[in-house]
Amino acid sequence: MNLLIIGFKENLEKIIEILNKQLYFFEREKIHIDKEIEKIGDINFVIYFIRDEKCVKYKNIKNIFNYYIAEAITDIVIDVYQEKIIDRLIYEKCYYLDSEDKKIIKSRVIDYLNRNEYVLQEGIMPQISKKAKILKTVMDFLEENDMLIIDGLISFRLKFFTELIEEALEKNIEDFFVEKEYREFIRVLQYFVELQESKVDLVNIIFKSDGTYQLFDKKMNLIDNDIFQELAEEISESEMNYDDLLISSLITIAPKKIIIHTEKSIQDREIIKVIKSVFQNKVSVCPGCRLCLKEKDNKIKIEKEK
Template sequence: MRLFSIGFEGYNLGLMDSVIKKMEDIRFQGFKIEERKAGNLLFINYIVNELENESLRQLRDVLKCRIADILSDFIVNDLQHRLVNKIIEDEYYYFETEDREQIKQEVLNAVFKGSGSQSLFGQFKQKWHGFVKQRILEHMDTHNELIVEGFIRFRLKDFMKELIETVDKMVEEVLIEREYNEFIKLLRYFVEIQEPKVREVHILVDDDKKYILLDDSMRVINNDILKELAREISDTEMTYDDLLISSLITIAPSKITIHGYEKIKNTELLNTINKVFKGKVVMSQEGLYPQN
C-alpha cells in the first residue's frame, strides 16, 4: 500500500537523493522506499505492508510530519539557489548576458555567504519555514501525492512573490554598490591626475558639526575655490559632508589627517574618504585648534 508519493522534476535528482537519505532514520518503522519515473518526473514512493488501521494511521502521521520537516527545509534552503537563479534569469532578462551573470553571482554570494539571520535572506527563511511546513501538512492531510515544483507554483504563490521581492532588493543593493564603486574610481582618478594644492590637510569638526580644513602649517584653508563651494550649500541640496568631499578632491592633498574622527557619525563619509584617498588618510582621536 502506498502511503505517500513525492515527485521531483528531473533536474533535481541530486536533491532528491538527499531527501531519501534524510528519510533513513524512520525506515525501520515498517515501510519501504521505491523510486519511479513518470515523464520528466521522478517519484519517491513510501510503501507499507498491510497494517491494522490504528497502526497505519500512526505510521502515516509520523511519516507525514517527517516529510513536511524535510521538504520545508528543502524548499526554503536547498532549492533557494535554483529559485534565485531562475528569478534573476526571468526578471532581469534585459541585462546583457555577461552583466546578468555577474549580478547573479554577486546576489548568490550574498545569499550563501553566511551573513546570519539579520540578512534579507536570513529574515526571509526565518519567516517562511514554518508557513511552508504547515502548508505541506495541510496538503498531505487530503492528498497522498505531492509534486514539489507544482506545489511551489500553485500553493506557495505568496512565498514566491516575497522571494522575488527579496531578490529585487538584493539586486538593487548590488547595483547601488557597483555604481558607488564606479563613482569612487572616478573620484580617485580626479585626485590622481591633479597636483596637490596643499601637501597635508588636517580636518577638524567644530561644535556646529561643520568641518574646518587646515594646511600643513595649521592655518585655515580659505581660498576662493572653497568659498565658492561653500556658497553652493545655500543654493543646492549639498550637505556639509558633500562639501568636505568636494573640498578634499579640489585640494587633492598627499596626506589627510582627521582629528577627533569619532565626532563624525557618518561612517559612510569616512569610508568614502578612505577609499578615494587610499593610503593617504590618518585617523586621530586628538583634537586641534587652528592658528590665527
C-alpha cells in the first residue's frame, strides 16, 4: 500500500528526525511503516508505504497516517522553513546592513513570530493560530494527493505564512532603525552634557498630573524661569514642544544631580526615560517626599472639584 511521497530541499537529517518523532504512534501500535529515501537533483524524497497490509489492524490507516504526517509537516514548516524564509528575506531586503545588524533583526523577527501566534482570517473564527492554519492546509492537500513537495506547498498553498514573516520583518526593520536613531539622539545629548559646565548642584523636577513640570534647587526654591527665557521663546518659533524645552533646560544648566518627583503611574513617560538615559547615574527617582505628596494632594483636589 502506497501512503505518501514527501519531497523537500532543506536539512534532510532534521526533517527525518521530525517525521520519525510524529510517526512514533505506529511503532507503539506495532504497525510497520516502510520507508525509502531517494535524492533526485537537489530534492530529497521520502517514500512511505506498507509492504504487508495483512498486519494492519486499522481499516482507515491512510487517514490516520495523513493526520500524523500533517502534524510533522506543520512542525517542519515552522521549525525548519520559517528560519530559511527569514534568512532569504533578510538577504533580499537588508543587503545594506552588516552581519551583526542582520543577526539582531533575525533574532527579533523570530521572537516576534513566537509571541504572535495568531493570524487574522475571514469567516466564523476571526483569529486562528498559524500552526492550526498550516495543519488544516496540509490535511486538505493530503486528502487529494499522494505526493507533497514541501517547498511547493509553502510557495503556493501557504502564501499567508511567507506574508506573515515578511510583515514581521518589515515591522522589526522599522523598529530597529527607530531605536538606532533614538540611541544616536541620546549619544548626542550625552555629548552636550559632557561639554557643559554645571551651573547648579541639584535640580528637583516635579512632574505634574497635567503634563507640566517645575524645577527646584537643592533648597527647594523654585528655579527662576528667566534662566530659560530664550529657550522658551524658541517654542513659538520652532516645533520644539514642552518636553524638548525641559531637556534643553537641563542640558543648559547641566546639574550634578537630578531628583525626579512623580507618581508611579507616570514614571514610564518617555521624557523621564530620556532624562535617565542622558544623565544616567546623575538621576534618581524620589521614593516619596513632601513635594510628591503635595502634587498628589493637588491632583485629588482638582478631581474633587470636577
